[in-house]
Amino acid sequence: MKKIGIGLLCGLLLLMVTTGCWNRRELNTLAIQLGTGIDKVGNQYRLSVQVVNPGQVAAGYNSATMRSPVTLYAATAPTLFEAFRKLTTLSPRKVYGAHIRVLILGESLAREGVDKVLDLLSRDAENRTDFYIMIARRNTAENTLKVLTLLEKIPSNKLYSSLDASSHAWAPTTAFTLDQLISQLVTEGLNPVLTGVQIQGDPRIGETPKNVEEIEPATRLVLSDLAVFHKARMIGWLNEQESRGYNLIMNNVKSTAASLTCPGGGKLTVEVLRNNTKIKGHVEDGEPSINIHIKTEANIAEVNCEIDLDNPVTIKKVEEQMKDTAFELMEKSVEAAQNRYKTDIFGFGQAIFRSNPKYWDQVSERWTEKFVRLKVNYSGVCLIRRSGTTGNTFLKDIKR
Amino acid sequence: MDGLVNSESLHDFIIQPLISLRNIEISPLLQSRRDTLTFLSEEVLCAGEIEIVQDRDAQLTNLLSGQSVILVPGYTESLRINVSGVEERSVTEPLTQTVVRGPMEAFTENFQRNVALIRRKIKDPNLWVDARRIGTVTRTKVALMYISSIASDKVVDEVRRRLDRIQIDGILESGYIEEFIQDRTYTPFPTVYNSERPDVIAAGLLEGKVAILVDGTPFVLLVPALFIHFFQSPEDYAQRFDISTLIRLLRYISFFITLFAPSLYIAVTTFHQEMLPTNLLINLAAQREGVPFPAFIEALLMEITYEILREAGIRMPRTVGQAVSIVGTLVIGQAAVQAGIISAVMVIIVSITAISSYVMPSGSMSISVRMLRFLFMGLAASLGIFGIFAGILGLLFHLCKLRSFGVPYMTPLAPFISQDQKDTLFRYPWPRMKTRPALIGDKNKIRQKPDQ
Numbered sequence: 120m121k122k123i124g125i126g127l128l129c130g131l132l133l134l135m136v137t138t139g140c141w142n143r144r145e146l147n148t149l150a151i152q153l154g155t156g157i158d159k160v161g162n163q164y165r166l167s168v169q170v171v172n173p174g175q176v177a178a179g180y181n182s183a184t185m186r187s188p189v190t191l192y193a194a195t196a197p198t199l200f201e202a203f204r205k206l207t208t209l210s211p212r213k214v215y216g217a218h219i220r221v222l223i224l225g226e227s228l229a230r231e232g233v234d235k236v237l238d239l240l241s242r243d244a245e246n247r248t249d250f251y252i253m254i255a256r257r258n259t260a261e262n263t264l265k266v267l268t269l270l271e272k273i274p275s276n277k278l279y280s281s282l283d284a285s286s287h288a289w290a291p292t293t294a295f296t297l298d299q300l301i302s303q304l305v306t307e308g309l310n311p312v313l314t315g316v317q318i319q320g321d322p323r324i325g326e327t328p329k330n331v332e333e334i335e336p337a338t339r340l341v342l343s344d345l346a347v348f349h350k351a352r353m354i355g356w357l358n359e360q361e362s363r364g365y366n367l368i369m370n371n372v373k374s375t376a377a378s379l380t381c382p383g384g385g386k387l388t389v390e391v392l393r394n395n396t397k398i399k400g401h402v403e404d405g406e407p408s409i410n411i412h413i414k415t416e417a418n419i420a421e422v423n424c425e426i427d428l429d430n431p432v433t434i435k436k437v438e439e440q441m442k443d444t445a446f447e448l449m450e451k452s453v454e455a456a457q458n459r460y461k462t463d464i465f466g467f468g469q470a471i472f473r474s475n476p477k478y479w480d481q482v483s484e485r486w487t488e489k490f491v492r493l494k495v496n497y498s499g500v501c502l503i504r505r506s507g508t509t510g511n512t513f514l515k516d517i518k519r
Numbered sequence: 520m521d522g523l524v525n526s527e528s529l530h531d532f533i534i535q536p537l538i539s540l541r542n543i544e545i546s547p548l549l550q551s552r553r554d555t556l557t558f559l560s561e562e563v564l565c566a567g568e569i570e571i572v573q574d575r576d577a578q579l580t581n582l583l584s585g586q587s588v589i590l591v592p593g594y595t596e597s598l599r600i601n602v603s604g605v606e607e608r609s610v611t612e613p614l615t616q617t618v619v620r621g622p623m624e625a626f627t628e629n630f631q632r633n634v635a636l637i638r639r640k641i642k643d644p645n646l647w648v649d650a651r652r653i654g655t656v657t658r659t660k661v662a663l664m665y666i667s668s669i670a671s672d673k674v675v676d677e678v679r680r681r682l683d684r685i686q687i688d689g690i691l692e693s694g695y696i697e698e699f700i701q702d703r704t705y706t707p708f709p710t711v712y713n714s715e716r717p718d719v720i721a722a723g724l725l726e727g728k729v730a731i732l733v734d735g736t737p738f739v740l741l742v743p744a745l746f747i748h749f750f751q752s753p754e755d756y757a758q759r760f761d762i763s764t765l766i767r768l769l770r771y772i773s774f775f776i777t778l779f780a781p782s783l784y785i786a787v788t789t790f791h792q793e794m795l796p797t798n799l800l801i802n803l804a805a806q807r808e809g810v811p812f813p814a815f816i817e818a819l820l821m822e823i824t825y826e827i828l829r830e831a832g833i834r835m836p837r838t839v840g841q842a843v844s845i846v847g848t849l850v851i852g853q854a855a856v857q858a859g860i861i862s863a864v865m866v867i868i869v870s871i872t873a874i875s876s877y878v879m880p881s882g883s884m885s886i887s888v889r890m891l892r893f894l895f896m897g898l899a900a901s902l903g904i905f906g907i908f909a910g911i912l913g914l915l916f917h918l919c920k921l922r923s924f925g926v927p928y929m930t931p932l933a934p935f936i937s938q939d940q941k942d943t944l945f946r947y948p949w950p951r952m953k954t955r956p957a958l959i960g961d962k963n964k965i966r967q968k969p970d971q
Contacts, residue, residue: 143789143900144790145807145813147807149792151797171804174808176805177801177802177804177806217793218792218797276798
């Protein structure tokens with residue numbers, strides 16, 4: 120008994136000694152990094168990190184003097200890790216990376232290839248890999264991280280939540296985290312896309328507190344369309360329609376709005392509730408083809424034309440039109456990938472591989488040329504479920 | 520013995536009959552009897568409890584316990600008459616283990632009355648009292664109480680053996696006995712249950728446990744005591760089963776809060792910042808801006824301040840109580856935070872820890888948790904969550920090794936006894952609790968007729 124007691128005591132004393140070293144970090148010794156931007160300057164990487172200033176952000180700690188809720192540290196070095204360490208010459212605290220919300224890559228860096236910068240972020244034990252990755256469109260990542268935002272005080276948080284929200288409710292955007300991007304990069308017969316972020320307005324005003332003092336900020340960050348990659352290199356942008364088609368094909372649409380033209384002119388908008396897309400690859404006589412099957416359920420959301428919704432025949436017509444619109448979107452998107460960029464962003468190669476691995480082995484080397492001439496067939500079912508809280512619109516009853 | 524004797528009954532039942540003897544001729548009466556002592560005890564004295572005692576030493580003890588002794592010249596034996604009567608505190612409401620619904624009486628310092636309080640609840644000839652005196656100087660009355668048709672012989676014999684082993688000059692409180700008879704001396708956990716509520720003791724006896732009453736204290740011991748017993752409140756059985764189950768769940772949650780809240784806070788904020796949601800992290804970081812101490816020192820300071828306040832609150836005279844509590848709350852709650860020495864979250868953590876520790880119905884378990892909390896804080900500060908889990912593992916080993924009078928301490932969780940789960944985490948409705956806990960009342964397992 121005595122021996123155990125002495126042992127315990129020694130253990131406790133040893134514990135006291137270990138306090139204060141090893142991995143221990145107090146919260147107020149950390150610079151919490153929420154956004155990371157990477158650009159290429161010549162042969163070197165320019166790393167910019169957006170660090171939160173907790174006292175300005177947390178509720179109940181608003182001091183009278185308005186200071187920026189975040190600060191930006193930037194360093195240039197031949198490798199990223201060096202750049203991260205070099206930041207300590209600027210920052211009073213060690214930059215802590217577990218809470219990165221967004222990683223922004225400069226467009227010029229993306230055009231040279233994103234693969235090399237991802238290794239550090241996926242290798243480092245401190246980082247979590249659940250942040251979103253975006254491309255700074257027509258700008259550097261550093262400038263993008265400098266724009267102050269209203270409502271969400273932390274710009275990185277703003278980007279994170281608006282991408283999160285719009286990827287759920289708006290078809291043209293899509294959110295990819297680091298691990299998803301890496302798995303896209305290493306999957307055969309599939310090329311990644313990433314959402315772009317754009318500075319709207321004058322970047323220099325965006326840096327100043329003036330930007331968040333107005334109802335309508337002069338400069339703001341807007342999520343834009345999708346950047347298309349070939350392997351790790353970015354080669355161009357899809358426009359909104361094509362982005363929409365891309366997400367439809369990739370089964371990324373959770374909910375969105377789609378507008379249709381009424382038979383008698385005018386617009387009718389449906390709210391897509393559920394969508395399910397299946398891609399199947401086929402090989403016939405040595406020629407590959409792809410079948411895309413969609414199943415969409417929607418509600419009627421807005422009627423701006425005279426249409427008789429009580430009539431099942433009209434509903435059938437609307438459904439048909441929805442289907443046609445969807446096909447058209449997908450065709451546009453596929454066409455852009457086949458003709459304009461010549462890159463398989465849809466994973467059609469992957470679908471062919473799944474249906475006929477032997478054939479894939481033969482063509483995998485020259486898949487791009489096969490992809491450009493690939494025949495894509497569309498089929499699908501669209502269903503209108505409900506028409507909202509009214510039946511027919513009151514528009515036609517308005518006294519003229 | 521002045522002060523120990525009820526002078527009224529001494530006068531009425533002993534002195535008055537003896538004086539009246541002078542007025543009548545006693546010799547013929549005496550001659551018809553074998554001896555004076557028998558004559559006195561059977562014909563003259565009208566007290567209820569009269570006994571002829573041979574042993575001089577025993578008689579001395581009786582005298583010192585407030586009984587009257589009559590010595591008759593020419594006899595080695597003497598008479599003992601029980602007319603003892605000390606000024607006693609009357610039965611009051613219990614100060615610990617208070618309930619909203621349930622009996623409102625508590626034991627007192629009087630041994631006989633305590634036995635009577637239990638007997639009033641259990642009117643069974645099998646309720647046995649086995650009394651003895653312990654303490655060479657104090658000669659304190661200590662009694663085992665059990666229901667012989669239910670309690671396990673093994674446990675009863677074991678308790679008896681352990682009590683007889685005690686050699687000490689004095690027993691002033693049941694705590695003395697508790698430390699002598701517990702299975703392991705060096706453990707933070709109580710392996711003997713104590714209560715000042717007769718209904719709790721009676722319920723224990725009905726489950727087959729053994730009660731140990733000590734003269735001079737309202738706290739009665741109950742063995743074997745298992746881990747789960749310290750989470751059961753007498754009110755659980757007076758309330759409906761559904762709310763009882765939920766409240767019991769709340770008690771287990773508070774047990775974990777009071778044991779781990781400060782250590783988890785330390786571990787998460789100094790080692791595992793990645794585990795917090797980003798916004799919470801920023802909020803915590805803002806509060807810690809400018810706090811000069813590491814989280815561990817901060818927590819230690821606050822916990823020790825709280826313990827000081829608590830201890831002072833118990834000991835200080837009632838009249839200064841208010842002044843001290845105002846200073847205490849101001850120091851802890853407001854000034855420390857405003858001065859920037861302590862972060863506001865830490866005050867919240869310490870408060871929730873302190874409040875949770877009072878949710879446990881038994882004070883002895885919250886005391887052991889209080890001690891362990893500091894151990895866990897040290898582990899968290901040096902090794903983070905890894906340290907906490909290493910500590911939990913060690914604690915579980917220790918708990919599983921503990922026994923209370925031969926019954927594993929973690930019964931019915933480890934060893935798992937499915938049948939006893941009805942009164943562990945849950946409190947089943949009474950009609951569903953048909954059997955007594957296994958391993959304790961093993962003589963008679965069935966509490967209810969099976970078909971109802």
